[in-house]
Amino acid sequence: MKTSDKLWKDLLNGKVPEQLGQEVDQFETEIGLRKQGKIEEKVFAETRLRRGAYGQRYDNGQRYDGTESRKLPFADKPTKGPGTVWDAPGMLRIKVPFGGLNPRQLEVMAELAEEYSDGIAHVTTRQDFQLHFIHIENTPTIMRRLAAVGITTREACGNAVRNVTACPLAGVCHDEPFDVTPYSKALAWFLMGHPDTMEFGRKFKPAFSGCAQHACGLVQMHDIGYTALVRPGADGKLQRGFKIVVGGGLGPVPRQARILTEFAPVEEMLPLTQAVCRVFGKHGEKKNRNGARIKFLVDKWGIEKFREEVFATRKELREDPRWLGMLQDIEKEEEGPLHPPGQLPAFGGNDRLYEWVKGNVRDQRQAGYVTAAINLPLGDITADQLRSLADIVAKYTRGTIRTTVEQNFLIRWISKTDVPALFADLDRVELAAPGATSIVDVTSCPGTDTCKLGISSSRGLGGELRNQLVAKSYQLDEAVKGLHIKVSGCFNSCGGHYVSDLGFYGVSRTINGYKVPHFQVLLGGEWEHNAGSYGLPIIAIPSKRVPAAVDFVTEFYVKNRLKDERFHAFVKRVGKGPVRALLEPLNQNFPTHEADPGFYSDWGDPRQYSIGDIGIGECAGEVVSRYQFEMTAAERLVFEAGQHLDQDRLQAAGETAYAAFLRAAKALVQIQFDDVSNDPDEIVAEFKERFFDTQVFFDPFVGPKFANDFFAAHAVRGEKFTADTTHHRIAEAQLFIEAVHNCYNKLRSAPAPATKA
Amino acid sequence: MELQYLVAKIYVDGDLRIDPVSVVNVFHRLVAQQALPGVLVDVAELLHVPAGPGVVLVGVEADYALDHTSHHWGVLYRRKAPLAGTNADRIRQALQAAGQIARLLEAEFPGQLTFSRTDFSLTVNDRVLAANTPATFAATRPELEAYLQGWLGRAGSTLALLESDPRQRFGVRVQTAVPFDLPA
Numbered sequence: 001m002k003t004s005d006k007l008w009k010d011l012l013n014g015k016v017p018e019q020l021g022q023e024v025d026q027f028e029t030e031i032g033l034r035k036q037g038k039i040e041e042k043v044f045a046e047t048r049l050r051r052g053a054y055g056q057r058y059d060n061g062q063r064y065d066g067t068e069s070r071k072l073p074f075a076d077k078p079t080k081g082p083g084t085v086w087d088a089p090g091m092l093r094i095k096v097p098f099g100g101l102n103p104r105q106l107e108v109m110a111e112l113a114e115e116y117s118d119g120i121a122h123v124t125t126r127q128d129f130q131l132h133f134i135h136i137e138n139t140p141t142i143m144r145r146l147a148a149v150g151i152t153t154r155e156a157c158g159n160a161v162r163n164v165t166a167c168p169l170a171g172v173c174h175d176e177p178f179d180v181t182p183y184s185k186a187l188a189w190f191l192m193g194h195p196d197t198m199e200f201g202r203k204f205k206p207a208f209s210g211c212a213q214h215a216c217g218l219v220q221m222h223d224i225g226y227t228a229l230v231r232p233g234a235d236g237k238l239q240r241g242f243k244i245v246v247g248g249g250l251g252p253v254p255r256q257a258r259i260l261t262e263f264a265p266v267e268e269m270l271p272l273t274q275a276v277c278r279v280f281g282k283h284g285e286k287k288n289r290n291g292a293r294i295k296f297l298v299d300k301w302g303i304e305k306f307r308e309e310v311f312a313t314r315k316e317l318r319e320d321p322r323w324l325g326m327l328q329d330i331e332k333e334e335e336g337p338l339h340p341p342g343q344l345p346a347f348g349g350n351d352r353l354y355e356w357v358k359g360n361v362r363d364q365r366q367a368g369y370v371t372a373a374i375n376l377p378l379g380d381i382t383a384d385q386l387r388s389l390a391d392i393v394a395k396y397t398r399g400t401i402r403t404t405v406e407q408n409f410l411i412r413w414i415s416k417t418d419v420p421a422l423f424a425d426l427d428r429v430e431l432a433a434p435g436a437t438s439i440v441d442v443t444s445c446p447g448t449d450t451c452k453l454g455i456s457s458s459r460g461l462g463g464e465l466r467n468q469l470v471a472k473s474y475q476l477d478e479a480v481k482g483l484h485i486k487v488s489g490c491f492n493s494c495g496g497h498y499v500s501d502l503g504f505y506g507v508s509r510t511i512n513g514y515k516v517p518h519f520q521v522l523l524g525g526e527w528e529h530n531a532g533s534y535g536l537p538i539i540a541i542p543s544k545r546v547p548a549a550v551d552f553v554t555e556f557y558v559k560n561r562l563k564d565e566r567f568h569a570f571v572k573r574v575g576k577g578p579v580r581a582l583l584e585p586l587n588q589n590f591p592t593h594e595a596d597p598g599f600y601s602d603w604g605d606p607r608q609y610s611i612g613d614i615g616i617g618e619c620a621g622e623v624v625s626r627y628q629f630e631m632t633a634a635e636r637l638v639f640e641a642g643q644h645l646d647q648d649r650l651q652a653a654g655e656t657a658y659a660a661f662l663r664a665a666k667a668l669v670q671i672q673f674d675d676v677s678n679d680p681d682e683i684v685a686e687f688k689e690r691f692f693d694t695q696v697f698f699d700p701f702v703g704p705k706f707a708n709d710f711f712a713a714h715a716v717r718g719e720k721f722t723a724d725t726t727h728h729r730i731a732e733a734q735l736f737i738e739a740v741h742n743c744y745n746k747l748r749s750a751p752a753p754a755t756k757a
Numbered sequence: 758m759e760l761q762y763l764v765a766k767i768y769v770d771g772d773l774r775i776d777p778v779s780v781v782n783v784f785h786r787l788v789a790q791q792a793l794p795g796v797l798v799d800v801a802e803l804l805h806v807p808a809g810p811g812v813v814l815v816g817v818e819a820d821y822a823l824d825h826t827s828h829h830w831g832v833l834y835r836r837k838a839p840l841a842g843t844n845a846d847r848i849r850q851a852l853q854a855a856g857q858i859a860r861l862l863e864a865e866f867p868g869q870l871t872f873s874r875t876d877f878s879l880t881v882n883d884r885v886l887a888a889n890t891p892a893t894f895a896a897t898r899p900e901l902e903a904y905l906q907g908w909l910g911r912a913g914s915t916l917a918l919l920e921s922d923p924r925q926r927f928g929v930r931v932q933t934a935v936p937f938d939l940p941a
Contacts, residue, residue, distance in 0.1 A: 003761050003839045007885045065789035087817045119810040133815050377805040430807035463805050604802050606782040
């Protein structure tokens, strides 16, 4: 609580929209009640999450300092949620529907970053902002200051409808039939706090795209996605509508969304979405959070039954005047230019301007105008830069700018005549880095920097890759410049590793008795076609060797690609095998800890690497050798499964993935029971008794999920595989292997493993 | 006018002659040892943004940093929890805390990192308590000068508004005629 909170409340009186103001007042009261112990901690946790106040690393009060895990000396106060210390800094996520902002909003973001955070505002992979190191008691004032400029944090986290994202080119794109911006805005406000969204078992992410072929909206990886279409109506006039897809998502096991309807007229967008929400709220899983996203309901029912239920529910909905009311005059909301159209002046030998225009500027549909991307390092921008950006936006546009899912900004409606002056203004505040959306523009989730789930430092790696690639960007082949790199700190895919040319997600391995940060390398993902296909892991590489892996793969691509062959097609043609073979030497000849302790720490973090609070255990020689042998086999099998899938041998792929599960499970069982046979039933039974029933195998965050995936694969062994189920089975097998590694590490650090009587 | 949430920044003397990333390890050690007042929680390395917060040692009651805002390297103390007492008490506390981390870093990098003894700034990190206006400067100046005179004696010092943009936080830059001892 700041001494100025009351002053802010008085100052903003009448400036905060009534509804938002009341909600903030309620939240402030709830904070007070929780401090007095009058609200249960679980209830308060979900309450604050629905207000965007999220946890952050070390908020359990424990921190590994490089030698051991220590308790941080926080004051003894009520918790913010189960195991969450009151005074521990947290994160505040700020919703920005379709990424749209104006100069005043940028200025307020700058003020808040300075006064409550560390001076940095972070653009997320879903067009939100995040402020880190926020005290819970400061959040009501922050929310009021945001609400006064039309921004809310409501439902930015928790089991709710998250930020509604949209293609940042909407309205100026060459390929779209119409601008999706006002529809995304209408949906965002229609669903906020809607009664049909209150019963969700998990989060729900909507996205809009203007076209099917480009990546900007990424609708295929969303819980619900809308792609703009027009078709002749009964009166012969072109009618606006959307192709709506449901049940997509990344997370540990990604799903491509499935088609709910090929065309819904725009008038049906809100009611149909309401029906989807009601069906999800009513029938979605509630108890098991790992199976509670809408994709699991669509999986369970099949899209036909899901569709049937949605349309039946749609018919039962009570008429809501907002369905059409929110769409009235929607075309009047379209943005326009501040300055007249123009021509791009000559560069006059200004190489930096030339490079910037080449990488960051593209023509709009409207002649004489361009968009300009601002390439933010790791999505971060300082408060001073935000204020300068507000001035620039006001100077060159009618006061609009957008965030992008690649953690950048996009300024639109720039007259071509203004481009050199815009560049100069951006350059003055160091916002004119070239290479936006190119290989140097690495996307990364927060990872171990601030996220509680982070396993490896995604931002550390992302920053290092960016530095190294920028340094040699002039030497890079044009084909390489066009690649995307996306890094996640764990399997949850917040960095978007599944939909990248080169994707990485954090894992850990043990080398020479020490835990070492690693990243799984993923190939085969596709950013284009709205995240058209998902990649698969091929090999885990020590974190410090990932930059070398990027060099190896890109050089291999340049040397062996056919003319004009895109990376995705190249990987499909040559297969993942040769790429894996190329990277295998990076998993050999490890330095000893004494020779190179830096190898055993993570990027940007000099502490001895650790996952959680697990210390370095004693190695049980022979057992380890056998375990490692079995696990190497399991990893090979899951890789081979991916190769089968690439060659459309679905049955072989699915069965091999199942074999990988078994091999990894057997590796673990063997630690306690040398004589376990190869009989799948016996492996499953032994695994269940020793590691599942005892909960030893349970993941701290997703509990029994990985074990349940194994049991499910065993239960349906011999099934006929489809492309989708094969892909899922392979991804699940890979995650099961990671879980086996984690369990093994946990057992090694325990005083004495239990043995079966 | 109540001056809460003060940020004290003591500028680096001359150019920064260390790799700022080397401070990350020092700050991690300070967290491990809880070696500064208040609860120390984490280290944020933000060197990838230009003219940014640099390396921040994040605490509950206050943050410490090797800061690069406005392209000026300096050691920074940022008070986050309110403090009782007078404005003079709060100024003294912020300068003492900044002085403590400055001395500590100088000891870590002997001969390589020195902080100015004539140049620092004080900022109020709360726009509603102290808007960045000439009126605020006029209102706070006597109190600031009185404190500085009490600390520095008659040697004198010059005060200037740190930033003229009213959107910025209110802050003053202080340059002294003779070197001062870092407050202990």
